[in-house]
Amino acid sequence: MNKVYALIGPPASGKTSIQKELVQYGIPEILSHTTRKPRPDEQHGGHYYFVSKEEFQKTEIIERVEYSGNLYGLSKAEVLNKVNQHPISTVAVETQGLNQLKKLLAHRVESIFIMIDYDTVISRMLDRGDSHELINRRIEYANSTGEFNNWQTANYVVKNTGSLEVAVRQILAIVGKLTPLSKIV
Protein backbone atom coordinates (compact mmCIF):
# COMPACT_ATOMS: atom_id res chain seq x y z
CA MET A 1 0.00 0.00 0.00
CA ASN A 2 1.48 3.34 -1.07
CA LYS A 3 1.82 5.81 1.80
CA VAL A 4 1.91 9.54 2.32
CA TYR A 5 3.79 10.97 5.29
CA ALA A 6 2.44 14.39 6.26
CA LEU A 7 5.04 16.62 7.87
CA ILE A 8 3.29 18.87 10.35
CA GLY A 9 4.53 21.35 12.94
CA PRO A 10 5.19 25.01 13.73
CA PRO A 11 6.34 27.55 11.16
CA ALA A 12 10.06 27.26 10.34
CA SER A 13 10.30 23.88 12.07
CA GLY A 14 12.06 22.54 8.96
CA LYS A 15 9.31 20.67 7.12
CA THR A 16 10.35 21.94 3.71
CA SER A 17 14.08 21.49 4.34
CA ILE A 18 13.46 17.89 5.39
CA GLN A 19 11.35 17.26 2.28
CA LYS A 20 14.13 18.55 0.04
CA GLU A 21 16.59 16.12 1.67
CA LEU A 22 14.17 13.20 1.36
CA VAL A 23 13.88 13.82 -2.38
CA GLN A 24 17.53 12.79 -2.61
CA TYR A 25 16.57 9.40 -1.16
CA GLY A 26 13.95 8.93 -3.87
CA ILE A 27 11.02 10.12 -1.73
CA PRO A 28 9.09 12.77 -3.68
CA GLU A 29 7.03 15.58 -2.23
CA ILE A 30 3.44 16.33 -3.06
CA LEU A 31 3.53 20.00 -4.03
CA SER A 32 0.82 22.45 -3.07
CA HIS A 33 -0.53 25.31 -5.11
CA THR A 34 -0.29 28.69 -3.42
CA THR A 35 -1.06 32.31 -4.17
CA ARG A 36 1.79 33.39 -1.85
CA LYS A 37 4.72 35.12 -3.52
CA PRO A 38 7.91 33.01 -3.73
CA ARG A 39 10.68 33.65 -1.17
CA PRO A 40 14.09 34.46 -2.70
CA ASP A 41 15.22 30.81 -2.83
CA GLU A 42 11.93 29.34 -4.06
CA GLN A 43 10.94 28.35 -7.59
CA HIS A 44 7.70 27.36 -9.28
CA GLY A 45 7.46 23.56 -9.31
CA GLY A 46 10.30 23.21 -6.81
CA HIS A 47 8.73 24.32 -3.58
CA TYR A 48 5.18 25.09 -4.59
CA TYR A 49 3.20 25.76 -7.75
CA PHE A 50 3.04 29.55 -7.39
CA VAL A 51 -0.15 30.71 -9.09
CA SER A 52 -2.48 33.70 -9.29
CA LYS A 53 -5.80 33.71 -7.42
CA GLU A 54 -7.62 33.18 -10.74
CA GLU A 55 -5.50 30.15 -11.62
CA PHE A 56 -5.91 28.73 -8.11
CA GLN A 57 -9.68 29.01 -8.41
CA LYS A 58 -9.66 27.20 -11.76
CA THR A 59 -7.65 24.23 -10.39
CA GLU A 60 -9.41 21.20 -8.91
CA ILE A 61 -8.27 21.52 -5.30
CA ILE A 62 -9.13 18.78 -2.81
CA GLU A 63 -8.32 20.75 0.32
CA ARG A 64 -7.56 24.40 0.77
CA VAL A 65 -6.66 26.78 3.52
CA GLU A 66 -6.17 30.53 3.82
CA TYR A 67 -3.04 31.18 5.82
CA SER A 68 -1.79 34.72 6.51
CA GLY A 69 -3.90 36.08 3.65
CA ASN A 70 -2.68 33.57 1.04
CA LEU A 71 -4.43 30.52 -0.39
CA TYR A 72 -2.81 27.08 -0.20
CA GLY A 73 -4.19 23.83 -1.53
CA LEU A 74 -3.43 20.41 -2.90
CA SER A 75 -4.64 19.68 -6.39
CA LYS A 76 -6.40 16.38 -6.98
CA ALA A 77 -4.13 15.66 -9.96
CA GLU A 78 -0.95 16.19 -7.94
CA VAL A 79 -2.08 14.02 -5.00
CA LEU A 80 -3.31 11.14 -7.17
CA ASN A 81 -0.28 11.25 -9.40
CA LYS A 82 2.17 11.01 -6.48
CA VAL A 83 0.16 8.51 -4.43
CA ASN A 84 -0.40 6.17 -7.36
CA GLN A 85 3.14 6.30 -8.66
CA HIS A 86 5.30 6.25 -5.53
CA PRO A 87 5.38 3.82 -2.60
CA ILE A 88 6.24 6.72 -0.27
CA SER A 89 5.75 10.46 -0.66
CA THR A 90 5.63 13.41 1.71
CA VAL A 91 3.45 16.47 2.04
CA ALA A 92 3.81 19.55 4.27
CA VAL A 93 0.45 20.75 5.47
CA GLU A 94 -1.08 22.53 8.42
CA THR A 95 -3.70 20.97 10.67
CA GLN A 96 -6.79 21.46 8.49
CA GLY A 97 -4.94 20.05 5.49
CA LEU A 98 -3.94 16.94 7.40
CA ASN A 99 -7.54 16.35 8.45
CA GLN A 100 -8.77 16.63 4.87
CA LEU A 101 -6.05 14.31 3.61
CA LYS A 102 -7.00 11.72 6.23
CA LYS A 103 -10.60 11.85 4.99
CA LEU A 104 -9.43 11.22 1.45
CA LEU A 105 -6.63 8.75 1.89
CA ALA A 106 -7.54 7.21 5.28
CA HIS A 107 -4.85 4.84 6.60
CA ARG A 108 -2.53 5.66 3.70
CA VAL A 109 -1.65 8.91 5.55
CA GLU A 110 0.56 9.08 8.63
CA SER A 111 1.74 12.25 10.33
CA ILE A 112 5.19 13.17 11.55
CA PHE A 113 5.34 16.17 13.88
CA ILE A 114 8.53 18.21 13.49
CA MET A 115 9.27 19.54 16.97
CA ILE A 116 10.96 22.87 17.64
CA ASP A 117 10.89 25.49 20.44
CA TYR A 118 9.61 29.09 20.16
CA ASP A 119 13.07 30.73 20.35
CA THR A 120 14.37 28.64 17.46
CA VAL A 121 11.23 29.33 15.42
CA ILE A 122 11.76 33.08 15.80
CA SER A 123 15.47 33.02 15.03
CA ARG A 124 14.94 30.83 11.94
CA MET A 125 12.15 33.08 10.67
CA LEU A 126 14.34 36.16 11.15
CA ASP A 127 17.22 34.43 9.33
CA ARG A 128 14.81 33.51 6.53
CA GLY A 129 14.04 37.22 6.13
CA ASP A 130 10.47 37.17 7.47
CA SER A 131 9.27 40.57 8.79
CA HIS A 132 8.39 41.06 12.47
CA GLU A 133 4.76 41.55 11.47
CA LEU A 134 4.69 38.28 9.54
CA ILE A 135 6.40 36.42 12.38
CA ASN A 136 3.84 37.69 14.88
CA ARG A 137 0.95 36.74 12.58
CA ARG A 138 2.36 33.27 11.88
CA ILE A 139 2.96 32.55 15.57
CA GLU A 140 -0.49 33.79 16.53
CA TYR A 141 -2.07 31.61 13.85
CA ALA A 142 0.05 28.61 14.85
CA ASN A 143 -1.00 29.06 18.49
CA SER A 144 -4.66 29.43 17.59
CA THR A 145 -4.68 26.29 15.44
CA GLY A 146 -2.63 24.22 17.89
CA GLU A 147 0.34 23.98 15.51
CA PHE A 148 2.76 23.78 18.49
CA ASN A 149 0.72 21.11 20.26
CA ASN A 150 -0.38 18.64 17.63
CA TRP A 151 2.55 16.36 18.44
CA GLN A 152 0.04 14.86 20.85
CA THR A 153 -2.01 13.40 18.02
CA ALA A 154 0.77 12.78 15.48
CA ASN A 155 1.84 9.26 14.60
CA TYR A 156 5.52 10.18 15.10
CA VAL A 157 7.51 13.05 16.61
CA VAL A 158 10.97 14.10 15.37
CA LYS A 159 12.98 16.96 16.91
CA ASN A 160 14.65 19.33 14.46
CA THR A 161 16.59 21.64 16.76
CA GLY A 162 19.98 20.06 16.11
CA SER A 163 21.44 18.88 12.86
CA LEU A 164 19.06 18.56 9.91
CA GLU A 165 20.77 15.35 8.91
CA VAL A 166 19.90 13.66 12.20
CA ALA A 167 16.22 14.58 11.77
CA VAL A 168 16.29 13.28 8.18
CA ARG A 169 17.85 9.98 9.27
CA GLN A 170 15.19 9.55 11.94
CA ILE A 171 12.49 10.06 9.32
CA LEU A 172 14.17 7.61 6.95
CA ALA A 173 14.04 5.07 9.77
CA ILE A 174 10.32 5.79 10.32
CA VAL A 175 9.47 5.31 6.65
CA GLY A 176 11.65 2.19 6.42
CA LYS A 177 14.28 3.62 4.07
CA LEU A 178 17.32 3.86 6.35
CA THR A 179 20.12 1.85 4.82
CA PRO A 180 23.80 2.80 4.69
CA LEU A 181 23.67 3.14 0.91
CA SER A 182 20.20 4.61 0.53
CA LYS A 183 21.16 8.04 -0.83
CA ILE A 184 20.87 8.36 -4.61
CA VAL A 185 24.14 9.89 -5.86
Ligand SMILES: Nc1ncnc2c1ncn2[C@@H]1O[C@H](COP(=O)(O)OP(=O)(O)OP(=O)(O)O)[C@@H](O)[C@H]1O
Ligand atom coordinates in the same frame (compact mmCIF):
# COMPACT_ATOMS: atom_id res chain seq x y z
N1 LIG B 1 18.11 21.53 11.59
C1 LIG B 1 18.21 22.80 11.17
N2 LIG B 1 19.23 23.58 11.62
C2 LIG B 1 19.34 24.87 11.23
N3 LIG B 1 18.49 25.50 10.38
C3 LIG B 1 17.46 24.78 9.91
C4 LIG B 1 17.27 23.40 10.27
N4 LIG B 1 16.15 22.95 9.65
C5 LIG B 1 15.67 23.99 8.92
N5 LIG B 1 16.46 25.09 9.07
C6 LIG B 1 16.27 26.43 8.49
O1 LIG B 1 15.11 26.98 9.08
C7 LIG B 1 14.39 27.77 8.14
C8 LIG B 1 12.94 27.26 8.06
O2 LIG B 1 12.96 25.96 7.49
P1 LIG B 1 11.80 25.46 6.52
O3 LIG B 1 11.43 26.54 5.55
O4 LIG B 1 12.24 24.15 6.04
O5 LIG B 1 10.62 25.30 7.59
P2 LIG B 1 9.06 25.00 7.35
O6 LIG B 1 8.62 24.18 8.50
O7 LIG B 1 8.86 24.47 5.99
O8 LIG B 1 8.48 26.48 7.46
P3 LIG B 1 7.02 27.05 7.08
O9 LIG B 1 5.98 26.10 7.58
O10 LIG B 1 7.01 28.37 7.79
O11 LIG B 1 7.04 27.19 5.59
C9 LIG B 1 15.13 27.66 6.81
O12 LIG B 1 15.94 28.82 6.66
C10 LIG B 1 16.01 26.42 6.98
O13 LIG B 1 17.20 26.49 6.24
Ligand SMILES: Nc1nc2c(ncn2[C@@H]2O[C@H](COP(=O)(O)O)[C@@H](O)[C@H]2O)c(=O)[nH]1
Ligand atom coordinates in the same frame (compact mmCIF):
# COMPACT_ATOMS: atom_id res chain seq x y z
N1 LIG C 1 -3.67 22.85 4.44
C1 LIG C 1 -2.59 23.11 3.71
N2 LIG C 1 -1.53 23.70 4.29
C2 LIG C 1 -0.47 23.94 3.52
C3 LIG C 1 -0.46 23.60 2.16
N3 LIG C 1 0.74 23.98 1.64
C4 LIG C 1 1.44 24.53 2.66
N4 LIG C 1 0.72 24.49 3.79
C5 LIG C 1 1.10 25.01 5.10
O1 LIG C 1 0.94 26.41 5.11
C6 LIG C 1 1.85 26.97 6.07
C7 LIG C 1 2.58 28.16 5.49
O2 LIG C 1 3.52 27.77 4.52
P1 LIG C 1 4.64 28.77 3.94
O3 LIG C 1 5.42 27.98 2.93
O4 LIG C 1 3.96 29.95 3.33
O5 LIG C 1 5.50 29.20 5.11
C8 LIG C 1 2.78 25.84 6.51
O6 LIG C 1 2.33 25.36 7.79
C9 LIG C 1 2.58 24.82 5.46
O7 LIG C 1 2.85 23.51 5.92
C10 LIG C 1 -1.60 22.99 1.58
O8 LIG C 1 -1.68 22.65 0.40
N5 LIG C 1 -2.63 22.77 2.41
